[in-house]
Amino acid sequence: MDALTCNYIMACLLAPLRPTSLSLSVPRIRFGAKPPSNAAPAPIRLIRNSMSQPAAEANPDIPKSDTTDVLVQYVVLRRDLIDTWPTGSVVTQGCHASVSAIWSHKDDPITLQYCSPENIDSMHKVTLEVKGEPQIVNLSEKLKSGGIAHKLWIEQPENFPTCLATKPYPKSVVSAYFKKLKLCK
Known part of the structure; x- marks a missing residue:
């Protein structure tokens, strides 16, 4: 894992629960979360070998492990x-x-x-x-x-x-x- 990916993951884990003016401009990753109703539909990729039914959103900006690893x-x-x-x-x-x-x-x-x-x-x-x-x-x-x-x-x-x-x-x-x-x- 490269340093950028590691920093991104840590930022997501440590980001505050509520956005503030000082919060990072990194999108929060929420397992099983639904996109806002005004968001453009993203292609859906099913998670294989998962106990969950919801699918993860495919987003090229988010490292793969963050969207598929429940x-x-x-x-x-x-x-x-x-x-x-x-x-x-x-x-x-x-x-x-x-x-x-x-x-x-x-x-x-x-x-x-x-x-x-x-x-x-x-x-x-x-x-x-x-x-x-x-x-x-x-x-x-x-x-x-x-x-x-x-x-x-x-x-x-x-x-x-x-x-x-x-x-x-x-x-x-x-x-x-x-x-x-x-x-x-």
């Missing part, structure tokens, strides 16, 4: 618990891990963008499953060794891992760690 949070549950615990209890474990992962990284620029007022109603999460405790611990170790920030939720007072959730990331950064896992059904 921000996503991965949540991984244990199949053995899904089969034996009440559904609500398993969902609660996933919620604990998700909130913990986001709160622990609340000052991270990607997390701020993921939770921004413009994006809060269009968050992307992918919920996957592993067989049991050894697999979730193994996944946590792989993520840790790859530098992927996440929360392995340890249920108390039982003191055993029930699920994990990543902090929000661009999908291209983390998807390889999860490609062999099944969607949770």
